[in-house]
Amino acid sequence: xxxxxxxxxxxxxxxxxxxxAFTPEYGLDLAGGTxxxxxxxxxxxxxxxxxxxxxxxxxxxxxxxxxxxSDAEVAKSGDNIIIxxxxxxxxxxxxxxxxxxxxxxxxxxxxAAGSPQPPGxxxxxxxxxxxxTPGGKGAKTPAPSSSxxxxxxxxxxxxxxxxxxxxxxSGPPAGRALSAALVxxxxxxxxxxxxxxxxxxxPEKPAKPGKSATPSPQPSSPVSPENPPAEVDTTGIxxxxxxxxxxxxxxxxxxxxxxDDPSKQFxxxxxxxxxxxxxxxxxxxxxxxxxxxxxxxxxTGEWLVQxxxxxxxxxxxxxxxxxxxxxxxxxxxxxxxxxxxxxxxxVIQEPITGGRAQISGNFxxxxxxxxxxxxxxxxxxxxxxxxxxxxxxxxLGADQLRGGLIAGAIGLGLVVIYSMLYYRGLGVVSVLSLxxxxxxxxxxxxxxxxxxxxxxxxxxxxxLIVSIGITADSFIVYFERIRDEMKExxxxxxxxxxxxxxxxxxxxxxxxxxxxxAAVVLYFLAVGGVAGFAFAMGLTTLIDVIxxxxxxxPFVALLARRKFFAKxxxxxxxxxxxxxxxxxxxxxxxxxxx
Amino acid sequence: MSGIARRLYRGEIDVDFVGxxxxxxxxxxxxxxxxxxxxxxxxxxxxxxxxxxxxFSFKAPTAVxxxxxxxxxxxxxxxxxxxxxxxxxxxxxxxxxxxxxTTVQKxxxxxxxxxxxxxxxxxxxASWGGQVADKAVTGLIVFMLAIILYLTVAFEWKMALSAVVxxxxxxxxxxxxxxxxxxxxxxxxxxxxxxxxxxxxxxxVVVFDMIKEVTAKLGTTSKMTYTQAxxxxxxxxxxxxxxxxxxxxxxxxxxxxxxTSLFGxxxxxxxSLALFVGMIVGTYSSLCVATPMLVTxxxxxxxxxxxxxxxxxxxxxxxxxxxxxxxxxxAANGAADGEKRRKx
Numbered sequence: 001x002x003x004x005x006x007x008x009x010x011x012x013x014x015x016x017x018x019x020x021a022f023t024p025e026y027g028l029d030l031a032g033g034t035x036x037x038x039x040x041x042x043x044x045x046x047x048x049x050x051x052x053x054x055x056x057x058x059x060x061x062x063x064x065x066x067x068x069x070s071d072a073e074v075a076k077s078g079d080n081i082i083i084x085x086x087x088x089x090x091x092x093x094x095x096x097x098x099x100x101x102x103x104x105x106x107x108x109x110x111x112a113a114g115s116p117q118p119p120g121x122x123x124x125x126x127x128x129x130x131x132x133t134p135g136g137k138g139a140k141t142p143a144p145s146s147s148x149x150x151x152x153x154x155x156x157x158x159x160x161x162x163x164x165x166x167x168x169x170s171g172p173p174a175g176r177a178l179s180a181a182l183v184x185x186x187x188x189x190x191x192x193x194x195x196x197x198x199x200x201x202x203p204e205k206p207a208k209p210g211k212s213a214t215p216s217p218q219p220s221s222p223v224s225p226e227n228p229p230a231e232v233d234t235t236g237i238x239x240x241x242x243x244x245x246x247x248x249x250x251x252x253x254x255x256x257x258x259x260d261d262p263s264k265q266f267x268x269x270x271x272x273x274x275x276x277x278x279x280x281x282x283x284x285x286x287x288x289x290x291x292x293x294x295x296x297x298x299x300t301g302e303w304l305v306q307x308x309x310x311x312x313x314x315x316x317x318x319x320x321x322x323x324x325x326x327x328x329x330x331x332x333x334x335x336x337x338x339x340x341x342x343x344x345x346x347v348i349q350e351p352i353t354g355g356r357a358q359i360s361g362n363f364x365x366x367x368x369x370x371x372x373x374x375x376x377x378x379x380x381x382x383x384x385x386x387x388x389x390x391x392x393x394x395x396l397g398a399d400q401l402r403g404g405l406i407a408g409a410i411g412l413g414l415v416v417i418y419s420m421l422y423y424r425g426l427g428v429v430s431v432l433s434l435x436x437x438x439x440x441x442x443x444x445x446x447x448x449x450x451x452x453x454x455x456x457x458x459x460x461x462x463x464l465i466v467s468i469g470i471t472a473d474s475f476i477v478y479f480e481r482i483r484d485e486m487k488e489x490x491x492x493x494x495x496x497x498x499x500x501x502x503x504x505x506x507x508x509x510x511x512x513x514x515x516x517x518a519a520v521v522l523y524f525l526a527v528g529g530v531a532g533f534a535f536a537m538g539l540t541t542l543i544d545v546i547x548x549x550x551x552x553x554p555f556v557a558l559l560a561r562r563k564f565f566a567k568x569x570x571x572x573x574x575x576x577x578x579x580x581x582x583x584x585x586x587x588x589x590x591x592x593x594x
Numbered sequence: 595m596s597g598i599a600r601r602l603y604r605g606e607i608d609v610d611f612v613g614x615x616x617x618x619x620x621x622x623x624x625x626x627x628x629x630x631x632x633x634x635x636x637x638x639x640x641x642x643x644x645x646x647x648x649x650f651s652f653k654a655p656t657a658v659x660x661x662x663x664x665x666x667x668x669x670x671x672x673x674x675x676x677x678x679x680x681x682x683x684x685x686x687x688x689x690x691x692x693x694x695x696t697t698v699q700k701x702x703x704x705x706x707x708x709x710x711x712x713x714x715x716x717x718x719x720a721s722w723g724g725q726v727a728d729k730a731v732t733g734l735i736v737f738m739l740a741i742i743l744y745l746t747v748a749f750e751w752k753m754a755l756s757a758v759v760x761x762x763x764x765x766x767x768x769x770x771x772x773x774x775x776x777x778x779x780x781x782x783x784x785x786x787x788x789x790x791x792x793x794x795x796x797x798x799v800v801v802f803d804m805i806k807e808v809t810a811k812l813g814t815t816s817k818m819t820y821t822q823a824x825x826x827x828x829x830x831x832x833x834x835x836x837x838x839x840x841x842x843x844x845x846x847x848x849x850x851x852x853x854t855s856l857f858g859x860x861x862x863x864x865x866s867l868a869l870f871v872g873m874i875v876g877t878y879s880s881l882c883v884a885t886p887m888l889v890t891x892x893x894x895x896x897x898x899x900x901x902x903x904x905x906x907x908x909x910x911x912x913x914x915x916x917x918x919x920x921x922x923x924x925a926a927n928g929a930a931d932g933e934k935r936r937k938x
Contacts, residue, residue: 032677035684075646075718082718407852411845418840458782458865463789465849469842469873470796476837477800484830503807510748511799517740518792525733533785537792 002558005436005550012443016450024442025449026086027457027532033086038384040081048079051373056384057081059339081384086455103286103375104262105317106279107324108333108345109237114250114274237278241265245278270342277342279335283320286338288313292375294368303363305372306356314355322351336375343374408465415468423479429555430475437471437547444539460536467540470515474548478504478556497560501553508548515541609832612825615886622763622883629770636773641688641780642673642718644727648690650698652713653682654706661705669701670694673778689717730784734791741795749802752891757798760876760884764794768872775867782865790872793842797835797880804831805885809892812901819905820898824889828881839877846870 025031040048040056048056053076060083061074073084234242241264250269262282269276290310297304309317324332325348335345346359359371415434419427441464448454481500486493519538523531611618654662659676662683666674671687671694678684690698695715703710738758745754768790772779808827809820818826850866892898 035679073643407849408845410852411848414844414848415841418844422837463785465845468845469838470793472841473796473800473834473838476834476841480831480834480837507800507803510803511796513744513748514741514795514799515792517744518737518788518795521737521740522730522733522788525729525736530730530733530785530788533788537789 002551002554005546008546008550009436009439009443012440012447016443016446019447019450024445024456025454027455027460030457030461031086031455033084035082035084038081038083039079041383041385052376053079053081055373062339062341086457102262103289103336103338104282105284105320106266106282106335106337107320107327108277108330108335109265109280110234110245110278111330111333112245112276114269114272114276236280238265241267241278245276248276250274250276266337266340268337268340268342270345275342277335277345279337279342282337283334284309284313284316286375287311288316289375292372294363294365294372297360302360303365303368304358304360305363305368305375306358307372307375308356310355314353317355317357318351318353321348321357324348325351338374344371408461411465412468415472419472425559426475426479426482426556429552429559430472430479432555433475433547433552434468434471436551437468437543440543440546441467441540444543448539454535455532457532460533463533463536464540467537467544470512470540471544471547474504474508474512474544475552477507478548478552482556493560494557497557505549508545512541512545609829610825611828611881612821612886612889615882615890618882618886622879625767625770626763629767629773632770632773633766636776638769638772638779639776641778641783642675642686643781644779645689646718647673647686647688648695649716649718650685650687650702650713651679651682651716652702652706652708654708655682657683657706665702665705666698669698671698686718737791745799745802749806752888753802753806756884756888756891757795757802759887760798760879761791761794763879763883764790764872764875767875768868771867771871777867778864780864783868786865786868786872789869790876793873794876794879797838797876798884800838801828801831801835801880801885802888804828805888812898817905819902820892820895821889821902824885824892828885832881835877835881839873843870843873846873 038060040053042048057074057076060081061072072086075082075084237245245267248267248269250273262285265281266279267276268279288309288311290308290313292305292307294303294305296302320334324334329347333345333347335342337343344359346361363371412434416427416431419430421427423430445454445456449456478500481504482493482496485496485500516538519534519541522534523538650666659678662676662685663674666676666685666687671690673686673688675686676683677686687698699710699713699715702708702713738761742751742754742758745751745757765787768787771777772783777783805824805827808830809823812818812820812823846866846869850863850870893902
């Protein structure tokens with residue numbers, strides 16, 4: 001144990017050395033950064049709507065702080081958007097946020113689970129059947145959408161019950177799942193207004209696309225219907241894109257703001273990161289959208305999103321839906337891609353020629369409106385004109401930071417003094433354990449800064465200082481257990497150490513699990529600084545478990561063999577006086593003297 | 595070492611936490627009322643990150659940061675964040691009304707010998723408003739549900755409920771302290787609140803784990819009621835609770851008192867106050883709110899009522915004797931000694 005811990009520390013240290021990363025990356029409040037003012041403008045010069053600015057803020061926040069740990073801030077300032085990114089000279093970030101976010105419709109060519117082990121996937125969660133039901137020819141009447149009641153439902157009210165309307169068990173359900181992902185799923189899943197990771201299903205079918213080697217690069221080919229649906233069909237997929245697709249891990253990087261060239265195929269992730277796609281060239285671009293509205297189906301009372309196209313849109317849309325309709329799953333889906341992220345990928349139930357379509361599924365008021373506003377944004381993409389770019393200093397004076405560090409050091413000193421006084425010999429263990437925890441924490445923060453863009457801000461620092469308490473508590477729980485065992489007076493120290501460990505371990509694990517749940521929930525559901533903080537909290541909890549299991553316990557067991565402790569030396573913290581070992585009953589009722 | 599310290603050190607303490615639950619409930623109710631009144635009357639002093647604010651930019655190459663901060667403070671701005679840019683100074687204050695903006699611009703221009711129009715103003719929106727706040731709230735609600743679920747599985751629903759009630763208790767009181775002290779609520783403070791949330795639950799869980807262990811031994815023939823057993827468990831973990839709190843709070847207290855008095859107010863003060871208050875209240879509530887509440891819930895169960903009745907009838911004959919039999923080593927009886935102390 002001790003050796004493997006040493007190996008971990010050395011390995012991490014070695015990586016730090018190789019990466020030449022010896023200090024953490026600091027956040028905005030500690031290191032200062034670059035502040036960019038962007039002025040959103042519409043292509044035709046009309047002032048952007050409040051709604052589209054809000055959406056743009058969301059898109060930019062995703063671009064600069066998608067993972068939540070980079071400590072970037074995005075704020076609206078009248079009609080402008082102000083972005084602050086930690087670190088100076090972040091030219092590439094400025095470039096990244098300045099690009100126009102555009103919406104495109106692309107036919108799906110292949111799909112797979114978003115990451116090797118998607119977090120918290122519930123393969124059993126049924127995707128609601130919720131494909132696009134076309135407004136079709138009878139454009140004005142709201143076309144009956146497929147009822148979202150049952151999976152294998154045959155009698156869809158849609159005019160042509162198709163294979164896609166009644167998903168066979170073999171069909172990868174991701175398309176519908178995605179529509180479903182825009183929905184508040186089941187009560188058990190997260191009631192967040194945005195698609196939650198748990199909502200979408202992991203497609204079982206699509207196996208590694210690389211294995212079936214048919215990289216015949218017919219660049220533009222929408223797939224012919226004869227293609228066997230069993231394997232992921234790589235026909236017509238650009239090998240380079242396929243490679244990208246295989247390498248793509250949506251849990252790490254959803255590819256926000258990626259340069260999705262409309263004339264090229266594209267590998268991207270769903271909004272919740274649960275599914276990844278290979279998508280064909282853009283069939284329709286966002287500016288062809290005339291309207292997009294959320295509404296309620298007159299007959300079923302379901303929320304749905306209606307959209308209509310203009311210009312070349314109706315023709316292009318009819319072409320792509322016809323192709324998709326004649327294809328095998330998963331190619332019967334058409335994905336809507338906003339800023340490189342797939343926001344929805346409904347199954348096409350029939351060729352849609354009228355230039356109007358509606359998307360149904362288990363939408364709620366909120367999720368339908370969210371999709372509609374995303375589509376509307378696509379209709380009128382905002383360009384961002386760069387305003388001022390300033391490099392700013394840290395918002396905390398250097399004095400504050402110094403004060404915090406000095407005070408923190410004083411506090412740590414007090415902790416050391418206290419544990420030595422109270423636990424004497426065992427105090428050494430706790431001080432050493434805290435040291436090991438600090439080393440691990442420092443290493444993790446540095447490495448995460450180098451690899452994942454983690455930025456340490458003041459709240460993180462304070463959070464880490466507080467975690468001293470949680471880490472110390474694990475030792476205290478354990479030590480008190482050992483002393484309980486010793487007080488009973490029947491055991492040797494070596495046995496007591498083991499027996500106490502079994503009991504303390506349970507307490508430590510249950511209590512740490514609470515912290516960890518807190519961290520995971522907040523990390524996945526919150527955005528911005530809250531997510532970053534949750535990340536730090538989860539990290540320190542893990543480190544606590546590692547230290548207690550791999551250092552404190554083995555180290556105490558080792559010490560228990562030494563005479564100094566086993567015989568209960570006065571300074572060991574396990575002496576008879578301290579334990580007040582009373583033979584026989586062990587009763588400690590004491591006359592009151594206060 | 596003598597007296598209380600010695601007994602603490604040796605684990606020979608015996609406080610009747612549960613028996614005095616009326617006292618604790620009263621105290622907590624009072625604190626909650628005071629906090630709620632504070633929140634309603636004063637509200638929270640939200641920082642510019644939540645409300646948006648005014649940003650002033652100007653050039654004053656010779657000024658130092660304290661002068662700039664002072665100039666804005668004197669001009670009537672309350673929340674002042676000073677930054678330097680490659681372009682001079684950038685000072686963020688709370689949202690100021692138009693006439694105050696002019697006052698500030700005038701005062702600052704005068705102080706640093708600039709024409710007034712060179713102190714430019716920009717109004718900025720909340721970087722922590724809207725979506726960030728909404729999602730944080732969603733996260734919190736889901737978190738509470740997840741915790742209730744988890745604790746119900748790991749322990750039982752009565753413990754889950756008690757722990758969450760204690761958690762809310764802690765959050766309201768901490769928020770109340772902010773309302774009354776008018777300390778600024780910044781994103782850092784908010785994160786401090788989240789830390790408290792974790793800490794408070796953590797502490798309650800450790801205590802409940804011990805209660806679960808001690809009360810598991812209770813059978814129909816046991817010599818303790820659930821109340822007494824729970825009280826024993828509390829006393830048993832009391833040293834742990836105190837030690838842990840002390841260890842956790844020493845660094846925070848150092849930041850709050852040393853940091854603030856040496857280096858003046860600021861983010862540090864705002865954040866460490868939340869932690870300081872939250873940790874003390876968190877420890878208190880695990881012992882004096884969560885556990886008594888749990889006991890109240892549990893004593894309604896028929897099996898524990900039966901024990902209580904049986905012991906009560908025995909108690910008529912020889913209460914002191916029966917309850918003096920320690921069941922768990924190191925932890926002594928509760929009720930009897932509590933009685934004794936109260937008489938003093």
